[in-house]
Amino acid sequence: MLPYIGRRLLATIPVMAVVAVVVFMLLRLTTGDPAAIIAGDNATSQDVAAIRTKLGLDRPIAQQFVIWIGNVLRGDLGESFFFKKQVSQLIVERMEPTLALATCTLLLAVAMAVPLGVLAAWRRGTWIDRAVMGLSVLGFSVPVFVIGYLLIYLVAIQLGWLPVQGYQRLAEGFGGFIERLILPSITLAIIYVALIARITRASVLEVLNADHVRTARAKGLGDASVLLRHVLRNAAVPIVTVIGLGVALLIGGVVVTESVYAIPGLGRLTVDAVLARDYPTVQAVILLFSVAYVLINLLVDLSYTLLDPRIRY
Amino acid sequence: MKAVTAEPVAALALEPVAERAGVTRLMTRNRSVLFGGTILALVVLVAILAPVLGTSDPARVEPVLRNKRPGAVASTRNADGSQTARTHWMGTDSLGRDVYSRVIYGARVSMMVGASVALISTVVGLVIGVLAGYLRWLDGIVMRIMDGLMSIPAILLAIGLVSLSRAGLRTVILAIVIPEVPRVVRLVRSVVLSIREEPYVEAAVALGARTPMLLVRHVLPNTLAPIIVQATFICASAILVEAILSFLGVGIPPETPTWGNIMAEGRALFRIFPHNILFPGLFLALTVLAVNILGDGLRDSLDPRLRSRL
Numbered sequence: 251m252l253p254y255i256g257r258r259l260l261a262t263i264p265v266m267a268v269v270a271v272v273v274f275m276l277l278r279l280t281t282g283d284p285a286a287i288i289a290g291d292n293a294t295s296q297d298v299a300a301i302r303t304k305l306g307l308d309r310p311i312a313q314q315f316v317i318w319i320g321n322v323l324r325g326d327l328g329e330s331f332f333f334k335k336q337v338s339q340l341i342v343e344r345m346e347p348t349l350a351l352a353t354c355t356l357l358l359a360v361a362m363a364v365p366l367g368v369l370a371a372w373r374r375g376t377w378i379d380r381a382v383m384g385l386s387v388l389g390f391s392v393p394v395f396v397i398g399y400l401l402i403y404l405v406a407i408q409l410g411w412l413p414v415q416g417y418q419r420l421a422e423g424f425g426g427f428i429e430r431l432i433l434p435s436i437t438l439a440i441i442y443v444a445l446i447a448r449i450t451r452a453s454v455l456e457v458l459n460a461d462h463v464r465t466a467r468a469k470g471l472g473d474a475s476v477l478l479r480h481v482l483r484n485a486a487v488p489i490v491t492v493i494g495l496g497v498a499l500l501i502g503g504v505v506v507t508e509s510v511y512a513i514p515g516l517g518r519l520t521v522d523a524v525l526a527r528d529y530p531t532v533q534a535v536i537l538l539f540s541v542a543y544v545l546i547n548l549l550v551d552l553s554y555t556l557l558d559p560r561i562r563y
Numbered sequence: 564m565k566a567v568t569a570e571p572v573a574a575l576a577l578e579p580v581a582e583r584a585g586v587t588r589l590m591t592r593n594r595s596v597l598f599g600g601t602i603l604a605l606v607v608l609v610a611i612l613a614p615v616l617g618t619s620d621p622a623r624v625e626p627v628l629r630n631k632r633p634g635a636v637a638s639t640r641n642a643d644g645s646q647t648a649r650t651h652w653m654g655t656d657s658l659g660r661d662v663y664s665r666v667i668y669g670a671r672v673s674m675m676v677g678a679s680v681a682l683i684s685t686v687v688g689l690v691i692g693v694l695a696g697y698l699r700w701l702d703g704i705v706m707r708i709m710d711g712l713m714s715i716p717a718i719l720l721a722i723g724l725v726s727l728s729r730a731g732l733r734t735v736i737l738a739i740v741i742p743e744v745p746r747v748v749r750l751v752r753s754v755v756l757s758i759r760e761e762p763y764v765e766a767a768v769a770l771g772a773r774t775p776m777l778l779v780r781h782v783l784p785n786t787l788a789p790i791i792v793q794a795t796f797i798c799a800s801a802i803l804v805e806a807i808l809s810f811l812g813v814g815i816p817p818e819t820p821t822w823g824n825i826m827a828e829g830r831a832l833f834r835i836f837p838h839n840i841l842f843p844g845l846f847l848a849l850t851v852l853a854v855n856i857l858g859d860g861l862r863d864s865l866d867p868r869l870r871s872r873l
Contacts, residue, residue: 268711276723387859391852393803395810395826396844403837414834502718506807520719521811524726536723540715 251555258551262544269540270322274315276536277529322537328530332523337534340519347417347515348504350427354435355500359442360493366443367450367489368477371458382447389444394503398437398510405433415512434511438503442496449492453485460484486557494550501539595860602853606846610670619649619661621668621820633662633838656828656839665820666843672821673802673850676736680801681794684740688747689790693778695748696755706752709745717742721804725813735814739801750793754786788865795858799851806847822847 285302286293293301302308306317321328327337370382406414412433418426457463458481466480508517516535523531655661695705712720724738758764764781772780808814809823817824822843829839 264707265710265714268708269714272711272715272720273723276726387855388852391799391803391855392848393806393844393851395807396840396848399826399833399837399840399844402833403841407834498716501716502807505718505722506811509811520722521813524722524811524813527726529726532723532726536715536719539719543716544714 255552258548262548265544266541269537269544270319271315273533273537273540274318276533278311278314327534327537330523330528330531332526332528332531337530340531341516341534341538344514344516344519346419347513348508348517350420350431351434351438351504351507351513351515352500354431355438355442355503356493358435359439359446359496362439363443363446364450364482364489367447368454368482370447370451371454372473372477374455379451382451386444386447389440392440394437394441394506395510397440398434398507401433401437402510415510417511417513417515430511434507434513437510438500438507441499441503445496445499446489446492450485450489453488454481457481457484484558487554490550490553490557494547497543497546501543593860593864595856596864597860599853599855599857599860602849603857606670606850606853607674609667610674613667613671619664621660621664633842656825662825662839662842665825666822666846668820669822669825669843670846670850672732672815672819673805673847675732676739676805677798677802677854679736680739680743681798683736684743684747684797685790685794687740688744689751689783689786691744692748692751693755693782693786696752696759697774697778697782702752705748709748712742713745713749715742717800718804718807721808722811722813725808732815732819735805735808738808739804743797743801747790747793747797750789751786754789755782758782758785792858792862792865795854795861799854799858802847802851802854 285298285305285307289298289301306314309317325338327341329335330337330340333340366382370379373379402414406412413430416430418430420427462484463476463480466476471480504515505517505520507513508515509521512518516538519531520535522528523535649661656665691705695702715723720742721738724741725734758781764777767777767781805814805821806823806826809817809821810827812827814823815821817827825843826840829836833840
């Protein structure tokens with residue numbers, strides 16, 4: 251197991267390297283002089299020259315990359331042009347809402363999708379199956395922000411059950427915190443539910459036909475027991491894999507959902523930074539999200555041995 | 564990330580290409596293909612016929628007619644003093660532009676983006692994928708780059724790319740194409756790898772077929788079916804991503820009527836005038852749904868073995 255973890259960690263290095271190069275190139279590919287864009291319209295040529303020196307833009311590109319990656323590895327993500335503070339500090343401040351939203355969404359999505367998928371597979375070909383699959387295609391197709399505004403309109407404005415927008419820190423009371431997270435989490439969970447339910451159905455269907463399931467039935471086990479102990483456990487690997495891969499959708503969705511619900515998290519920060527052409531912040535957030543995505547999928551890979559003892563490395 | 568995208572459609576490659584007539588019949592008999600295809604065709608038709616569908620200039624600002632609710636009848640005075648009454652079926656936005664006209668014209672941008680992204684990313688992905696699958700020395704490097712690109716969530720990469728230069732239609736298309744290419748490359752490569760081992764390819768090699776000939780005659784036709792399915796899904800996702808970029812305000816310039824832009828415009832007054840978001844949202848959802856259903860149907864009819872599984 252340990253050598254496998256080592257090899258797996260080594261394998262993420264080239265991936266991370268490509269991510270780092272792409273994120274670095276984002277600024278360097280700009281049409282025009284990044285220093286001039288950063289300086290703004292009213293800058294003098296001295297200002298532009300000063301910024302160019304400060305950012306090291308007058309050096310060869312390879313050298314720039316080495317300096318930048320060195321700084322990033324030491325936790326120095328540079329200074330935000332727009333917010334006028336260290337990007338790392340900015341990220342720490344915006345972390346809580348995004349983590350809260352992502353965790354809530356993940357829990358909600360898994361709690362909804364897995365039972366739905368199992369149900370659809372178990373009642374294959376019936377109206378239940380068709381309804382679940384139909385809803386799943388629908389979930390893929392309705393954009394996050396349309397779902398968000400529909401929910402705000404119906405639940406918050408028409409019915410007045412929940413607050414419309416905003417975020418409250420956990421430290422300021424759990425009630426207000428969770429109250430403001432319900433709608434955004436449902437919004438964000440829908441596409442995720444669609445994805446997980448589909449894969450759950452497919453992988454449960456495959457296991458349902460296996461010999462050991464027939465044996466379990468033959469020895470008189472009830473449906474619940476067969477489904478939970480014999481089917482779901484064996485169907486777990488693809489489901490967990492797709493949960494990991496779906497994190498990419500989740501991250502994309504966070505950016506949109508935070509904008510719809512006015513949540514001051516990392517997603518909102520990304521959009522604000524892009525609109526303000528605040529490149530260090532854009533780079534840092536994209537890098538952070540990508541690293542998180544790669545690490546989550548690394549954990550998913552490592553979890554296979556726990557889920558399925560037959561998998562040995 | 565291994566086992567990351569075992570694209571289900573890749574299994575198609577093992578099947579010999581069915582006769583054309585059979586495929587066409589299967590496709591038209593499939594209800595999903597018919598349903599999705601019909602709606603998509605309608606949207607394309609609407610996009611093409613936008614000027615004759617009772618629309619007015621989608622960019623015309625009329626301060627007097629700001630924020631009319633759907634169905635409102637408004638009369639405007641013409642230059643010669645006569646009055647013309649106009650019904651705003653979908654209301655007007657906060658600049659007095661007719662939402663119906665904007666939604667109808669918005670279909671053009673969505674269709675354009677969907678079609679071009681699907682086409683460009685498939686062609687680019689096809690070329691890179693075939694080369695990576697066939698030339699072993701290229702494979703390692705190309706696939707590491709693709710893995711890296713795929714580790715950046717698509718919407719973030721697109722947002723990062725549009726932040727580079729002033730966004731316009733071309734930048735947006737490019738920004739959506741780049742994150743999609745690796746997915747096509749992986750698919751094509753996996754198909755090519757499995758075909759290389761087929762006896763008939765070995766036979767062709769033994770008969771002295773040259774590599775380019777081999778690729779065109781034997782490899783390309785086999786990638787066609789999974790690629791068509793993949794392109795449909797790319798089209799759906801491209802339409803969505805374009806709308807998201809516009810909605811966030813980082814996409815196509817706000818004066819251009821796109822579904823995302825109309826919704827972005829309606830955000831401020833959403834609580835009082837929800838129609839600015841609901842109508843374009845409905846069109847967007849319906850279109851993406853149609854394309855996704857079409858994709859599902861194509862996958863089913865091009866590879867019947869997968870029907871029961873996904």
